[in-house]
Amino acid sequence: MNAPLAKTRPELVCPAGTPAAFRTAVEAGADAIYCGFRDETNARNFPGLNFDRSELAQSIRFAHDHGTKVLVAINTFPRAGATALWHKAVADAEDAGADAVILADLGLVAHAAVKHPNLRRHLSVQAAASNPDAIRFWVETFGIRRVVLPRILSVAEIAAINAEITCETEVFVFGGLCVMAEGRCSLSSHATGKSPNMQGVCSPPSHVVYKEEGDDLVAKLGAYTIDRTPKGVAAPYPTLCKGRFTAGTYQGHVFEDPVSLDAAMLIPPLVDAGVTAFKIEGRQRSRAYTQAVVAAFRKAVDDHLAGRPIAADMTRRLAEGQTTTAGAYKKTWR
Known part of the structure; x- marks a missing residue:
């Protein structure tokens, strides 16, 4: 009788909004950390968060010493006449030793492909690529190696996409949800004049x-x-x-209840659907949040790979409104 196929080990991609949270995520068991520069090139540009160039380089060295990858999010859309800031961010990420950059803007992806061909390129969820044709365009035109899928797809839809594409896929498994199509929110900019994208x-x-x-x-x-x-x-x-x-x-x-995505119990079908990486949202959250969520999902992934059941409601206390949902992954309204 043939031996059962080994389960593919998914990568656990964890948030870090500060150098302290970065170290915490590494020590809690992250396979990869995603973070951004302290400017408008990343989609979590809040006061007191993010990394200057020296902090990023030091953090990457720490991560690599512990066998952890670093993905730098340069995932906003450049302003006309100010593209040099985004170009510099890509160059600085490569110089700091980043394992990949996470990009959304077509022009910036094209720039990175030409000017930094050896730097691995991931497509941000902000690009809203959610079908095989769109994903193939990015892969075949710009050498995208991984696409972060929007939080609008069911597990079955993700499996169907993975069957038709050649790049890796990454999906969110915990954290805030967005009622807008990813990368297309105009609510905040309508109220304040500043666009989150x-x-x-x-x-x-x-x-x-x-x-x-x-x-x-x-x-x-x-x-x-x-x-x-x-x-x-x-x-x-x-x-x-x-x-x-x-x-x-x-x-x-009216728009959305305060609730967090929690797909821990869907790790087995998401692995079977061919997902490469599981992403936790929350770069703006505390070190305590980072430690608790990363440790919980490290255990969930490891339990699944070892054939043990995944414990339910591990992180409910960390959710918005103390309430969680499987979001579109189940699409129970259909």
């Missing part, structure tokens, strides 16, 4: 205001009141998509 800031802190009104804490983004929280209740992060509004007779979360 260009300047890298969704709900920029400079435009967030909190004030007390009676017994409520009111959150405003620009000119818009987006939430009203009673005293003693934890205030959610002030994004328009998760705000509470009045629509006709309904009052509440």
Whole structure:
């Protein structure tokens, strides 16, 4: 009788918004870390986050000493007349020893392919490539080695895509969800004039205001009141998509409930679907969050590979609203 086929080991790709969180993710068992520069070239351009050039080089050396890869996210869309900043980011990532860059803009991908042919190129979820034809275009034209799939696909759809393409695929397994097509959000830019897909800031802190009104804490983004929280209740992060509004007779979360994606229990079918890498969202989160989530998913992946059952609800306490969902992976509404 033939021996059973060995299970493919998926890569666990983990977030790091600071050098301290970076070290924490490495020590918690990440196979790869993704991070970005401290400027508008990456889609988590918040004050107090990200890496300067020296910090990135030091962090990459630390990661490589521990057998961990580093993927640098340069995943915003360059402003007209300012492409030099994005070109420099790609060059600096390569000089620092990055294992790959994560890119979204077609022009920037083309630049990297020509000017940095030996630097591995991954396609960001911001590029919203979600079918075989689109993915083949990126692979055949620009040598993309991995595509991060948008969070709109079922497991069966991912398996069908993998059957038709030659590059690796990476999917999100934990963290925040987005109600918009990835890379196409205009809510924050409508309210603040700053685009999360260009300047890298969704709900920029400079435009967030909190004030007390009676017994409520009111959150405003620009000119818009987006939430009203009673005293003693934890205030959610002030994004328009998760705000509470009045629509006709309904009052509440019009766009999206505060909930986190948790696909830990779907690791077995995602492996069977041919997924190469599992990605955790949360570069803006704390070191404690990083340690807990990375350790939990390290154990989940290892348990699956060893034939052990995966424990349910490992990370519910870290989810938005203490609530989790499998998102589009199951598409139970169909």
